[in-house]
Amino acid sequence: MAYNYNRLFEPIKINGMRLKNRISLSPMGTFTPNIDGTDSEEGIRYYEERAKGGAGLIQTGAMFLTSKLAQGSPTIAVDSIRSIPRQTLMIERCHRWGAKVSLQLSCGTGRNGAITVTDDVLVSASAVPAYYDPNMICRPLTVEEIKESMKDWENDTRIALEAGYDAIEIHAHAGYLIDQFMSPIWNKRTDEYGGSFENRARFAVEIVQAIRNVAGPKFPILFRISLDHRFNGGRTVEESMKLLQVLEKAGVDAFDIDAGCYESQDYIFPTCYTGEGCMAYVCEEARKHVSVPLLNAGNHSMETAVELLESGNCDIIQFGRQFIADPDFPNKLKAGHREDVRPCIMCNEECIGRIFGRLTQLSCTVNIQTAMEDAMKITKLEKTKNVVVIGAGPGGLEAARVAAMRGCKVTVYEKADKIGGIFRAIATADFKKRIRDLITWYGVQLEKLGVEIKFNTEIKPDDPVLQDADEIFVATGSVPFLPPIKGIDLPNVIDVTKAHQFGVDAENIVICGGGLSGCDTAIELGERGKKVTVVEMRDDVALDVMPINKISITRLLDEYGVDLQVGKTVMRIEEDGVIVVDKECNEVKIPADAVITAFGQKPAAEVPEAILAKYPMKTTLIGDCDGVSKAGKAIREGFYAAMALQ
Template sequence: MSCNYTKLLQPIKINNMRLKNRIMLSAMGTFTPMQDGTDSEEGIRYYEERAKGGAGLIMTGAMFLNEKTAQGGPTLALHNTRAIPKATVMTERIHRWGGKIGLQLSCGTGRNGMPDIGERVPISSSANPSFYNPEMICRPLEIEEIKDIMKDFALGAQFALNAGFDAVEIHGHAGYLIDQFISPQWNTRTDEYGGSWENRTRFAKEIVESIRGVVGPDFPILFRISLDHMYEGGRTLEDSMPILELLEKAGVDAFDIDSGCYETMDYIFPTRYTGEGCMAYVCEEARKHVKVPIVNAGNHSMETAAALLESGNADIISFGRQLIADPFFPKKLKEGRREDIRPCLICNEECIGRIFGRLTQLSCTVNIQVCQEGATQIEKLPESKNIAVVGAGPGGLEAARVAALRGCKVTVYEAADRIGGTFGAIATAPFKKRIRELITWYGVQLDKLGVEIRLNTKITPESPELIEADEIFVAAGSVPFVPNISGMDDPRVVDVTEAHRKGVEAQKVVVCGGGLSGCDAALELAMDGKEVTILEMMDACARDVMMINKISLDRMLAEYKVKILTNTKAVGIEADGVKVEKADKTTEVIPAEAIITSFGQKPNSAVAEAIADRYPLKTTLIGDCQKVAKAGNAIREGFYAAMALQ
C-alpha cells in the first residue's frame, strides 16, 4: 500500500512527557488483574508486548478507585498500597522498551454497571434507570460521597506516581459516571452538581483539580470523553465544545476523544459495519477549541490514522484491537514492512465478546498469543519435520505458518483455486475488507516462510503425499447443509458461498436462512441496490451474532430496507419463488428471481476422519471438519496443533 506513515512515527510531547511516536494502545479491560488487586504476569506481559512492539504510549484499561464504585471487571487496587510493587514491575517493563505508560482512572460505570457487581443498586449522578435493567433505579451520590471520590482520585494519582506511571487518564467516557454528571439527560440534580452547565461540569473539573494537586504542574493528565453520544437526546458535538474548553483551563493536557455511549454501544466497541476511522469526524471541530494534543480512536487502519494526523485535526492515534491483533505493527511500519502487519478483523469475538460472554481474560481471533505471550513463545524444533496441511482455510493457514516458524518443511494442499476456504470466499462485501486483508497476509507470510501451496489439489487417504509426511494437519473445513425440501435443483437456487464466488445478477433476491452468513449476504446485496428478503424459521435473525455486532447489523439491514420474515420456514421452491410456512401453519409464496440458501454448514468430516483412521499416529484434525464454529476457533486449533509438535 502506498501511504506516508512518517507523521505516525514522529515524536510528540504531552505536557512534560515525550513520546517516541504517535501510536497509543487504547485503554481496554483485560480481565487479567487478580483478586488481591495486582495484575497477573499475563496482564503485565500483555502490556509489555505492545511496548516491545513499538507503541509510544501504553494506556491501561480503566482502573477503578475502589470496589464500591467499580461495578466492572477486575482492576488494580488503587486504594491499597500493597498493589504498588507489582504495578511498579509493570511500568518498568514498559520503560525497558522505551515506551511510556499511563494509568486510566475511573470512579465507576454508574448506571452502566452490572447490578450483580459492586453495590447491589448502581450509583449515578441522579435517580437514573440502570442501563442493563431499566426497572432498577440508580441511587444518586450524596455530597459526602462525591467529596470522598475526589479524595480517592488523589489517592489514585499518588498510586500512579509511586508505581512509576508516566501519565494518568481520567475516564469520563461513554456515559459512565463522570459523563452522567456532565450530561443533562442523566443529571437532574438540584444541588451544586446539577442544574446549570457550570454545576454539571463541576464534578469533572474537581476531579482534574484533585489530581493536579497531587501530581504537580508537569505531570500529564489526559481526559477521555465522547463528544457525540449519537442518539436523540444525547450530548451533541456542539454541546461538547464548551466542556473541552473548561477542562483545558482546569489543567487537562490532552483529550482522548471519539463518539458514542451505551445507547449506541456499537460505537463504544466499533464493528466492521461502522467502517474504518469511524469516529475521526469529531476531531475537526475539537481542534478549533483546544490547543492541547488530541487523541482519536475508532477502527483506525494505518492509512486512516496517517491521513487524520496529516490533516492536523488529531495528534495521536489510539489503536486498540489492531495492537491486540499485531503488537509489533509500529515496529513493522518503522521498518517499512506494511505487508507483514496482521490485520484486526474488527470482529469483537475474542476480545470484548470473550469478556462479555465468558467473563474471562482478553484474547483475539487472529492472535492466539494475546494474554498468553509468556506461555506461547514460538520456538524452533530440535529437528525439522515434514508437515502436510490439508486445506487452506484459516485453521490450515495458521497451522502452516506456525509450523514453518518452528522450522518445519510445510506443504499446503488445497482443492480450490485459491487460499482462504469458505471464510475467504464469502468475504466479498465492503465491510469484510479486513478478512480479505487477513487472507492476503497469510499468503505473504507463507511465501516468505517458504511454505509450498499446491492449489487445485484434492487429497484423499490414498494420496502418496500423506505417506511422506511426518505429521498431517487436516483442516478440510465444512460443507453446506442442504435440507430435504422440494425444488432445490432449480437453477435459481445457489448456495451462499457460491453466490459470493459467482455474484448474483437478479434484482429480486430471497435469502433462506437468517444467521450471520445469510444476513451479511443480504446486506451486501442490498448495498448493491437489490431488493432482498430474508426468511428465518426462528423468531429473530442473527441469533449467532455477537451482541454488539448485531446492533450494527440490525441497523444496517433496516437502513438498506432488507425485508425480514421471521417464524417463516422455507418448505419448497416453486416457479414464482419460495414457498414458506408461517407459525400459524399457513403457507404462501415469496416472489424471487434468485434464491440464496444459507441453512448453515456441517463438518466435512468424511475425508478428515478417513485420513485420521489411516494415519492415526500422525494426524491432527483442525477446525470445522470436526465441529462447525467461527473462524477464531479454527485459527486457535491450527495454532495449537503446530505448537504441540515435539
C-alpha cells in the first residue's frame, strides 16, 4: 500500500499556537535533570535534537508541580525561578529549528508513586491502597491542600510563561493524581471534590481555570487523559466522553488521548505485543464529542499515523520511542527517504526499562546516542582503517555501520546467506515485525555506506584477511545450550531457533524453557491455533523479561490457552512426550507430537577466543560470543567498538 506522508506535514493551530506539522514528540520522562532542579546539557540536547529532526511540537516529560507532591520523583523544578534560565535555553534551541515547546505539568503520581524513592505516605483523592504496596493506604488530600495547589498551578504557569513555553499540557492520564480524582474507583470522597460526576471533575476543571487565569485566552492548554483504563472497574471510553465535554467547556484547547493506567501498564508503555497504533481506537468516539484538536500516541508507525490522520479522527500524532530511536525521522520522511528511518523495536529495555530498573537517564536499544548526543557524536577518523567484521548479527551490523560512517573501509563476513543472525531468525511472529524492519534498515544503510558483505563465508583464525586488517570485530553470536537430557536428539525435538526458521507442523507442542524465547514462541504458536505447553523449572515464566513486557506476555499466554508447567524440570524426552519432575520428585509425562528446546544460548566462543589470542592488539569481541545477553547489549557493544577506533 502506498502512503502519502505529506499529510503529516500539514500545519495546524491549537488556539494561538501554530504548528508547522502534525508530528509531536510524545511527553516522556528523561531522568536527565540535575539535583538542583535545572535540566542538564544532556536533557537540553535531547529535546533540541528532536526539534532539529523535524518535530512540529516538542512535549517535555511530566514535570511535577512541587517537590512535595512529586514525592521523590526527580524532574525540573518548574515551581522555582532558578529553573527558568535553562528552560529558556532549551526552548530557544528548539525554536531555532521551528518547533514549538509544550510543558507537561503534573501535580503528582498519587497512589502510583514509587515508594522506594519517598519516605512519605502517598497522597491520593481518597484513602485507597497504593499501587506498588496495597498495604499502604494513601492519605487523601485535604480541601485546604487542594486550594493551595491551585496557587501552585498559577505560580508554575507564570514561570512557564517567563521561560518561554508555547503551551502547557496538563498530565491527567495513567491513573495519576488528577485521574484519581476523576475516577469513581479511586475517588471515594464525600465533599465538594467527590460523589457526583461534577464533583469528581471539579479538581481538573479548577486546574484548567487556574492556568487560564494566568496565561490568558490565547495561550494553548492541552489535557492528556486516558479514555480507557483497560481494567475491570476502570473508566471506559464511553464514560470518558462526558469528561471531555466538561473540560472543553472549561477551556481545554486540545486533548491528548490514549488508553491504559498502572493496572494496565503495558498500554502506558506499549509493548511490541500491543502492536502498532494500539491506542488509535479511542479517537473515533472522542471526535464525536469535542471540536478541539485531538492528539494520539501508542506505538505509531509512520503508516498508522497517516491512516489515523486520513480517518479524520485525529489531528496530531504523538511519536514517543520512535523519536528516541531516530530523532531525524520527520526530516527523512519529508525528503522522501522512508527507507532511512531507523525503527523503534518497541522493546522497552533501554528507555523506560532503564529508568524503572536502574533509576538512570533514558537511552535506546537501537540508538546509543540518545541523551548523549554530544558525547556520542560520530566523527570521521583522520586516517582510514581497514576493518573486518566477522558476523552480521545486530552487534556486527552496528559496528560495521558506525565504522563506515567514521570513514573506514569495512568488510563483513557472514557464514549464513542473510544478515541478522539469530535476531532475524527468531523474528517470525507478527509482533516482531519491527525487528525485521531493523534488520532491513541495517541492510539499506550498509549498502549506502559502501560496506561489502561476503555471505556464506566462515572466517578462521588463520585466514589471511585477518592478517591484513587494521581492526577486527568478532560478533559470531551464540549457539543453543543443550543440557545432557536423554532423548534430546530424537527426531521430534527441534531447537527454538530452527523452529522459527523451518516451522513446526505438529499440533501438540511442548516447549522446554520458559524464558523470553520460549514464551514468545508459545505465543506465536498459540496464535496459530497450536496446543502449547511450556515447562519451566523456576516458579514463573518470563523471569528474564522487562516487567512491563511481562504483563503483555502473561496476558497473551492466557489468551491463547498456553499450559504453563512451572516448578518442573525436564528429565527426559520420548517420542510421544516429555517426562518432567516437580519439586516433590513426582514424575509426570506431558504428551507431545513435537518438542522445542529453549534452554538458552551459550557463546560461540572457540573461534573468537582463538582470533583474540592470535591478534590481541586489534581484536574486539562483540555481543553473545563474549557473553550471552540481549540484542541491545550487542548493538551497544558494536557502537562502542567502532567509536573507540583512533
